[in-house]
Amino acid sequence: MTGQHFAEAPRKVDLHFMADALRAQGDHVDFLVCRLSFVSRFLKDGRWNFARQRPLNRWVAIDRGLEEFIWYQAIHPMNFKIGILNTISGWLFRRYGRLMPKAVRNRLPFYTHILIESGPAPLLAPEIRKAAPDAQLIYHAADRLKTINVHPCVEAVLNETIGIYDLVHIMAEALRQDFPPDAPILYLPHGIAKAAFDDARVNPYAGRQNAVSVGDMLFDAGAIDVLAEANPGWTFHLFGKKAIPAVARPNIIAHGEVAFDTIIPFIKFADIGIAPYRDSSNADYLSQSSLKMIQYSYCRLPIVAPVFASAGRDHVCAYQPGDAGSIRDAFAKAQAFDRSSIDTGSIMSWDEAVATLLD
Numbered sequence: 001m002t003g004q005h006f007a008e009a010p011r012k013v014d015l016h017f018m019a020d021a022l023r024a025q026g027d028h029v030d031f032l033v034c035r036l037s038f039v040s041r042f043l044k045d046g047r048w049n050f051a052r053q054r055p056l057n058r059w060v061a062i063d064r065g066l067e068e069f070i071w072y073q074a075i076h077p078m079n080f081k082i083g084i085l086n087t088i089s090g091w092l093f094r095r096y097g098r099l100m101p102k103a104v105r106n107r108l109p110f111y112t113h114i115l116i117e118s119g120p121a122p123l124l125a126p127e128i129r130k131a132a133p134d135a136q137l138i139y140h141a142a143d144r145l146k147t148i149n150v151h152p153c154v155e156a157v158l159n160e161t162i163g164i165y166d167l168v169h170i171m172a173e174a175l176r177q178d179f180p181p182d183a184p185i186l187y188l189p190h191g192i193a194k195a196a197f198d199d200a201r202v203n204p205y206a207g208r209q210n211a212v213s214v215g216d217m218l219f220d221a222g223a224i225d226v227l228a229e230a231n232p233g234w235t236f237h238l239f240g241k242k243a244i245p246a247v248a249r250p251n252i253i254a255h256g257e258v259a260f261d262t263i264i265p266f267i268k269f270a271d272i273g274i275a276p277y278r279d280s281s282n283a284d285y286l287s288q289s290s291l292k293m294i295q296y297s298y299c300r301l302p303i304v305a306p307v308f309a310s311a312g313r314d315h316v317c318a319y320q321p322g323d324a325g326s327i328r329d330a331f332a333k334a335q336a337f338d339r340s341s342i343d344t345g346s347i348m349s350w351d352e353a354v355a356t357l358l359d
Contacts, residue, residue: 002124003117003140004035006050007068011240012260014142014190014291015117018357021191021350023065030059030111031068032104035120037076046241059103069104077120079151090153096120097127108132113358116165118143120150122158129164138167138357141175142289146282147218169357172285174311190291191353192298196264203269209234211304211331212270214263214292216240218283220306223276223319226327227304228252237270239263267292272334273301277309279321287311298347302337304330315342 001015007029009016019029033051040048054060056072077093080086108114108131115138116125122139129137139162145155162168168185170176176185211234213224225246228236232251238244241257255266267273273296277283286309287293293313296303303316304327310318315337319330348356 001029001115001117002032002034002128003115003121004033004047004119005031005117006033006054006070007031007062007066009050010259011257015115015140017191017193017350018115018354019066021354023063024351026065028065028067030107031066033068033070034124035076036070037073039075039078057101057103059107069101071101071104073099077123077151077154079149086152090151090156093120093123093151093153094157096123097125100124100127105131108135111135113138115140118145119148120154122154122161125164126157126161129161136166136358137164138169139165141168141170141178144175144178144282144285147280147285167357170289172288174285174288186357188353188356189288189348190294191348191350192291192295193260193264194298194347194349196261197268197295197298200265200268202265204265205235205269207235208271210237210266210270211235211272211274212237212239212266212301213243213274213276214239214267214295216242218278218280219243220276220278220321221246223306223321223327224252224274225249226324227274227331230328231331236274237266239266267295267301268299270299270301272331273299273303275303275305275309277306277321279306279308284308284311287313287316294347297342298344300339300342300344302334302339302342304334315339 113136228249236252238254245252306321307318310316317330317333319326
């Protein structure tokens with residue numbers, strides 16, 4: 001698995017759950033972390049603070065069947081957001097794969113499956129394919145590249161090299177339009193850690209009427225503020241490093257970034273799930289691909305989310321971003337929603353999802 005996520009991190013994403021499922025059946029998983037460089041020291045995403053505590057530029061055993069290589073460089077592909085700088089840097093970043101460390105290259109021929117995560121990792125795919133001609137190469141389209149604001153050359157390289165992939169894994173039907181009609185696309189939503197949710201027994205809430213918001217991607221603090229002000233009897237629990245309230249209110253609790261196992265009971269025993277995404281023209285796919293919305297659904301939570309992220313689920317109470325009245329109305333609708341009517345039959349475990357993806 002190659003991308004920007006560390007093999008061992010407090011915040012678990014889909015790749016971590018997939019790795020756990022594979023290792024449980026005796027497979028070996030390696031993580032190549034490739035979005036880290038000297039420049040990261042000056043960025044505010046926290047990646048350098050985490051990485052500096054770990055060995056860099058060598059394979060490290062994390063656990064049985066799990067190893068990690070944190071690739072630290074002088075500079076890594078990033079969007080400079082200035083046309084001339086992106087044009088100049090694009091020439092360099094297109095050659096990014098040629099810089100892969102020898103220790104990584106030496107392992108490539110021995111993999112049966114290589115998963116390329118959305119982000120800068122598609123720049124590595126041509127060199128990976130040359131070194132591992134027999135591996136199943138999978139593009140894991142967890143996010144639309146425009147939405148996560150990668151360097152423009154990444155999308156260009158992905159489009160030019162889409163033919164080298166054996167499979168393009170999309171987690172939302174809306175992403176199908178981003179690829180050629182003859183691309184080998186598999187629409188497969190996220191699985192979830194069903195056993196972990198089923199085994200959660202202790203309610204972490206001291207009182208009733210609790211709403212939970214998990215994650216900080218496109219986090220809209222204004223929507224949370226509207227809800228907290230209009231519903232003083234409710235407590236709003238925010239999880240995520242950047243999930244910070246716009247206004248400090250007694251009924252908003254910002255937990256920060258915590259371990260997934262800690263979050264599970266907060267989701268399971270909540271009354272309403274919130275997905276407060278900021279308005280974005282390229283985020284329509286989030287209604288299907290958002291892992292937290294699948295987790296909310298498994299726990300039968302009515303969901304409050306913006307209209308652009310509401311398609312495909314009857315229990316999503318949608319609002320117009322920036323419209324306070326619409327936000328309040330959506331939350332009122334969620335309070336009255338019949339939770340017993342929420343269907344969980346189509347939600348897969350991670351074991352089921354991984355078996356389908358790699359079969």
